[in-house]
Amino acid sequence: MKRLRAAGALAALVLTVGSPAMAAAGKNAGFIRVDQVGFSAGEAKHAYLMSAGAATGAAFTVVDERGRAVLKGHAGADLGKWNSRYPHVYDLDLTALREPGRYRIKSEGRTSPPFRIGARFGKTARKAVTFFQSQRDGADVIPGDLKRATSHLNDRKATVYEWPTFAGPDTDEIKGDLKKIGGKVDAEGGWFDAGDYLKFTHILAYVDTLIFAAERDGGSGRALAAEARHGLKYLDKMWDEKNKTLYIQVGLGSGNDKITGDHDVWRLPEADDHDKKHPYLRKRPVFRAAAPGEKISPNLAGRTAAAFALAAQLEPDKRKAHALLNKAAGVYGMAKTENVKQLVTSLPFAFYPETAWRDDMELGGAQLALAAAKLGDPRASGWLEQAAHWASEYLAHEAGGDTLNLYDVSALAHRDLVVALRDAGAKGLAVSEDDLVGDLKAQLEIGAKRAAKDPFRAGANHAEFDSVPHAFGLAATSRLYRSVTDDTSYDAFGTQQRNWVFGANPWGVSFMVGAGKSFIRCPHHQVANINGRQDGRHPILVGAVVNGPNGEGLFKEGLGDFEDGMRRCPDGGDKYERFTGRGARFVDDVRSWQASEPADDFAAIALYALTLMD
Numbered sequence: 001m002k003r004l005r006a007a008g009a010l011a012a013l014v015l016t017v018g019s020p021a022m023a024a025a026g027k028n029a030g031f032i033r034v035d036q037v038g039f040s041a042g043e044a045k046h047a048y049l050m051s052a053g054a055a056t057g058a059a060f061t062v063v064d065e066r067g068r069a070v071l072k073g074h075a076g077a078d079l080g081k082w083n084s085r086y087p088h089v090y091d092l093d094l095t096a097l098r099e100p101g102r103y104r105i106k107s108e109g110r111t112s113p114p115f116r117i118g119a120r121f122g123k124t125a126r127k128a129v130t131f132f133q134s135q136r137d138g139a140d141v142i143p144g145d146l147k148r149a150t151s152h153l154n155d156r157k158a159t160v161y162e163w164p165t166f167a168g169p170d171t172d173e174i175k176g177d178l179k180k181i182g183g184k185v186d187a188e189g190g191w192f193d194a195g196d197y198l199k200f201t202h203i204l205a206y207v208d209t210l211i212f213a214a215e216r217d218g219g220s221g222r223a224l225a226a227e228a229r230h231g232l233k234y235l236d237k238m239w240d241e242k243n244k245t246l247y248i249q250v251g252l253g254s255g256n257d258k259i260t261g262d263h264d265v266w267r268l269p270e271a272d273d274h275d276k277k278h279p280y281l282r283k284r285p286v287f288r289a290a291a292p293g294e295k296i297s298p299n300l301a302g303r304t305a306a307a308f309a310l311a312a313q314l315e316p317d318k319r320k321a322h323a324l325l326n327k328a329a330g331v332y333g334m335a336k337t338e339n340v341k342q343l344v345t346s347l348p349f350a351f352y353p354e355t356a357w358r359d360d361m362e363l364g365g366a367q368l369a370l371a372a373a374k375l376g377d378p379r380a381s382g383w384l385e386q387a388a389h390w391a392s393e394y395l396a397h398e399a400g401g402d403t404l405n406l407y408d409v410s411a412l413a414h415r416d417l418v419v420a421l422r423d424a425g426a427k428g429l430a431v432s433e434d435d436l437v438g439d440l441k442a443q444l445e446i447g448a449k450r451a452a453k454d455p456f457r458a459g460a461n462h463a464e465f466d467s468v469p470h471a472f473g474l475a476a477t478s479r480l481y482r483s484v485t486d487d488t489s490y491d492a493f494g495t496q497q498r499n500w501v502f503g504a505n506p507w508g509v510s511f512m513v514g515a516g517k518s519f520i521r522c523p524h525h526q527v528a529n530i531n532g533r534q535d536g537r538h539p540i541l542v543g544a545v546v547n548g549p550n551g552e553g554l555f556k557e558g559l560g561d562f563e564d565g566m567r568r569c570p571d572g573g574d575k576y577e578r579f580t581g582r583g584a585r586f587v588d589d590v591r592s593w594q595a596s597e598p599a600d601d602f603a604a605i606a607l608y609a610l611t612l613m614d
Contacts, residue, residue, distance in 0.1 A: 028053050030086060032060075032105050033456070033508050035499035036516025037124055038116030040613075044492040045094035047105055047112060048456055048504055049075050050086045060092055060107035071097045075107070079455040082506050083581030089455035113503065113517040121498075125219065125610035127514050128603045131543030132211075132227045134527065135600060137199065137269065138189035140230065145539030146531045151269035152197070155188040155250060158286040164252070166348050172253035172263070178285055185286050187250045190234030194599040195525035196262050197269050199250040201238045201289075202345045202352060203601055204231055205303040206406055209363070210604040212310035213412065214611040232311050239304065241330050243292040246300060249347055251284045266565040268530055289344050295336030297344035302360030302390075303409065305332035309367035313374055325371050329379070332364050354407045356398045361390035363413035369420045381424065387417050388429035395431065395439060403443045404473030405466055406601040411473070414440050415480040433484075440481045444490050447474040447497070454582075456505050457496040463583040465594075468511045468548035469602045471497040476609035483612075498613065501606075506579045507549070507586045512606060513598070514542040522569035522590045524597035529590050534569045544598035545606045549584040559591035566590060 030051035039045045049055060055075055062071040075090035082089055092105060100118030104111055133142040138155065141148045160181045167173040190199050191207070208231035215224055238247045255261035260278040272281045289296045308328035315321035345352040365387030372380035394410055404411040414436040420426075421433055447459025447470075460470035478494025481487065502510045503518065510516035513523060521534055528541035562568055569590045576586050587595045 028055065028108060030055070030088075030110060031508055032092070032107060032110050032112035033504045033506070034105060034112045034115050036113050036115055036503040036510050036518065037121070037498075038119035039094075039495070040121075041098045041100060041118050043495050045097060045117075046457075046496065046499065046504070047092040047094060048079070049088075049090040049092055049107060049110070050082060050506065051088040051090065052086055054078075054088060055090060055108070058090065058107055060105055062094060062097055062103050062105050065102050070099070070103065079457075080453075082455055083579070085578055086506070086581070113508070115516075120614060121610040122218075122220070122614035124512070124515050125214070125607050125614065126221060126223065127512065127543035128545065128607035128610070129221070129223045129227055129543065131513075131541065131545070131598070131603045132191060132207075132230075132600070133223070134541060134544075135191040136189075136230065137192055137197070140189065146527050146541065147539070148527065149268075149270040152250075152272055152284065153188060154273050154283050155286075156186050157184045158187040158250060158284060159183075160185055160247075161285040161287060163287060163347055167256075169348075170350055172261070172348050172351070174252065174254070174256050174259055174261070176256075177258065178280075185247055186237050187247065187284075187286050189230070189237065190250075191231065191600055192269070195523065195528075195593070195597045196253075197251060197272070197526075198253065198262050199234075200346050200352070201235070201246065201248045201304065202300060202354075203406070203599075204235060204238075205300070205307045206409065207600045207604040208232055208235060208307040209303060209310055209367075209409075209412075210608045212307065212314060214608045216310065216314055217608075217611060218614065219607075219611040228311070228314075232307065235304065235307055236327070239327065239331055240292075241327060244294075244330075244334055245292045246289040246296050246304065246331065246334075247286055248289045248300065248344060249287045252280055253348070253351065255280065266526055266529075266563040268527060287347055290336075296331070296334045297357070298335040298337050298340060299343045299345070299354055299357040299360045301331050301335035302357065302362070302364035305329070305364035306360070306367040306409075309364065309371040312371040313367070318375065321371070321375055322377070325368070325375060325377065328364070328368055328371070332368060335361060335364075337361065352406070356394070356402070356408050356410075358390045358394035358398055359408055359410035359413055362387050362394055362417060363409050365390060366413055366417040366420050369424075370416060373420070373423060381426075384420055384424055384426055385429060387413075387420065388426075388431045391417055391436060392430035395435060399439055400442065403446055403470060404477050405469050405605065411440060411443055411477045411480055415484055418484045437481070437485055440477060440484075441490075444474065444477055444481060444493065448490070448493050451493060451496060456500055457493075458500050458505070459493065459497050462505075462549040463551045465550060466547060466602075467550070467584075468501055468545060469605045471501050472545075472602075472605045472609040476605065476612055479609075479612035494613070498609065501548075505549075506581055507576050508579075509576070509586065509588065511546050511548045513540055513544040513546075520544075520546055520588050520596055522588050522592075522596060524590055524593045529567050529569065530565070534567070534571075541598065543603060545602035546596050546598050547602065548595060549586040550594045552580060552583050552585045554594045555585055555587060555592075559587065559589055562591065
């Protein structure tokens, strides 16, 4: 339920974990880890042999669906120790395999899960779109396999409240009661944020920006376009142009002895509108970023403007496109860019502890410039100058610490600003194309240097929050970089990050539900837990992307009790415990919000990365 993401805060699986048909026994005990979605025909292809004993030069064979050998080779160099149980990891080079089909790898009693050559990643991207359909709130839901029903219709007349006071910086427990400001807001619709039913503008603006960017940059299908506009409809409700007010959140996390919050009850969302026992679930509060007419936290203003401006770029009706551009300009112009202190994201801030904001302003300016140029609006040059200014400020004050994810959108901002500069033929601004391309490369190097020391070539830190979305962000950045340089030198690195997410990792699990053979079964998600199956067969929460491995220390006090109404999942113990290593642990358990909770921002960056790689 996205609880305090700051560090220190609060059947088929057997195939890769225990089946003798899949794993060798004795001193050669081990597993073959491979991207279970697969590879395109022309890209570099690598799998990994994780072994308890030395296996230098071990022979391997790739077989097709009929069991015929199609490729033979030998394990490459030992890439390093994962943990004390599996101190050897070897590279298996499959690059010569190009014929489309479905294959497995065999080596000394070990057999890999199946994978494809000629995989189309747009098909996997569409699974992420399905996840957003499952996350819809309000009247316009899509029932789908999980039998979703209309929910939170009372949000149409949500009461505005002052910000709550919290018991401490690392808790979402509220002190006292809430205080009404007055007035009603139509906050119906949008998407649930994660495994709970809260809704955040900070997240939704980022998500909708990526969905629109996916549509613009190669994504296709009515479902993709429909989700982008579903998010936009809600975002439009959150921005009150007349009163210059941005609403940032619907609902509470946890309450206290007198208040019941969203995280306090495990239930289906349609129950809330008629819940007479819990008034703040039946009539959920809404909160605003600032008082009407006051300046808005620049991270919120920048990314919200970016979503509206990207929508303007894709809107075929020029009148509507101009209206969207003006909305983007309105919220962008309200950004507080002087004396910026703690940013506004969510209540509590610890849910989403963002510290960078100049990247959001760069992104908003770049999208405004691109939309204005397309529409022939004379304001394009002014926004281009602003985007360049904020890019320069980002490079001076915020660059060097993060890569593309919810908290740093500079990679997308840089690429689109390069495009805008080239289209306009602009010179002499605060940044040059070389500056922007240089930082894209620097971000890739952050991941590449980490991957060079990791036996599974992970570019993200798998002992911290958001390792999976960071991996997808690096995969996306490799393609963004190539799109403005024609330099393919980071393509293989980007492919490795996708491979890691889909099973070429120590746990041998795909971190997207429904992608591959061995994917997460027990997501920390209320609808999926109550209405879905736990054996990998439908109905499942297709396309959900989870956090993945996290710091081992976050699990030392256990996972806690099963909540009332929560179905136990899994039936047995922790099948992945033996693979804990390098300070990272993965737990496929409905209680494990640290590792197995899906979230909108995770699915959005997956969608964008897979679209760029298709």
